[in-house]
Amino acid sequence: MLRLTTARRDAMIATCIRALPDExxxxxxxxxxxxxxxxxxxxxxxxxxxxARVYEIxxxxxxxxxxxxxxxxxxxxxxxxxxxxxxxxxxxxxxRQAPDPDWHYVLVSLRDAPTVMRSYRIIDxxxxxxxxxxxx
Amino acid sequence: xxxxxxIPTVLRPAMGGRATVTVEGSTIGxxxxxxxxxxxxxxxxxxNHDGTLHRFLNVYVNDDDVRYIGGVDAxxxxxxxxxxxxxxxxxxx
Numbered sequence: 001m002l003r004l005t006t007a008r009r010d011a012m013i014a015t016c017i018r019a020l021p022d023e024x025x026x027x028x029x030x031x032x033x034x035x036x037x038x039x040x041x042x043x044x045x046x047x048x049x050x051x052a053r054v055y056e057i058x059x060x061x062x063x064x065x066x067x068x069x070x071x072x073x074x075x076x077x078x079x080x081x082x083x084x085x086x087x088x089x090x091x092x093x094x095x096r097q098a099p100d101p102d103w104h105y106v107l108v109s110l111r112d113a114p115t116v117m118r119s120y121r122i123i124d125x126x127x128x129x130x131x132x133x134x135x136x
Numbered sequence: 137x138x139x140x141x142x143i144p145t146v147l148r149p150a151m152g153g154r155a156t157v158t159v160e161g162s163t164i165g166x167x168x169x170x171x172x173x174x175x176x177x178x179x180x181x182x183x184n185h186d187g188t189l190h191r192f193l194n195v196y197v198n199d200d201d202v203r204y205i206g207g208v209d210a211x212x213x214x215x216x217x218x219x220x221x222x223x224x225x226x227x228x229x
Contacts, residue, residue, distance in 0.1 A: 022228060024226075025224075032226070037194065049225065049227065051227065052227070054225070054227030054228070055225060055226060055227050056223060056224065056225035057223070057224040057225070059194045059203075059221075059223070060200045060201065061145065062194060062221055062223075062224060063194070063196055063199065063201075063219060063221065066219075067199070079224050081226060081227075086228075090226070090229060091226065091228045092218050092228055094226035095225050095226070097192065097221075097223075097225055097226045098226075099144075099146055099222035099224060100146055100222070101146075102180060126225075130172045
């Protein structure tokens with residue numbers, strides 16, 4: 001399960017909307033205990049792929065985020081990105097490129113209104129949806 | 137010349153669980169090649185067969201992404217810290 005505040009959910013959606021017409025993306029920082037993770041920070045990243053079909057987190061944002069979580073004793077929990085014209089489900093490339101079995105992969109679909117957000121675990125190519133718990 | 141290389145969690149199982157290793161080499165290419173020789177299980181995950189950087193690996197010398205400072209030819213000095221991080225990317229390729 002992924003725990004989020006409404007403000008952090010809205011920060012992810014705003015990042016994705018600002019990136020239009022390209023895919024938007026960013027990193028999730030927080031604390032994990034077993035399969036439950038609490039997001040304490042949403043780090044927006046430029047999509048260096050600058051594409052409506054592909055995303056890549058800026059390598060400088062990635063390094064800075066890893067450095068900072070080490071300092072404060074948090075973890076990089078995962079990544080979020082948008083699908084501008086398809087559903088909120090990982091594409092075959094998303095699955096193949098998933099770098100870390102401990103991560104949470106959040107998809108934001110901007111295809112329909114209202115925006116759809118879903119979260120997944122991707123372990124050895126197997127995709128499992130998890131609940132998102134939104135708290136104030 | 138010895139540099140410290142920080143290993144990402146996803147590569148640690150193939151590298152004896154180590155979080156950092158010390159490697160001799162004066163360029164990024166030499167260091168990544170040396171790592172692959174020392175830990176054959178990571179063959180193909182750092183460098184391509186033609187010696188270029190793997191597309192989905194970010195390599196940094198201190199704060200610099202090596203893609204902007206010469207790629208595999210990027211120089212490494214004594215006491216530099218090298219960080220390896222898998223690129224975070226996806227999409228409908």
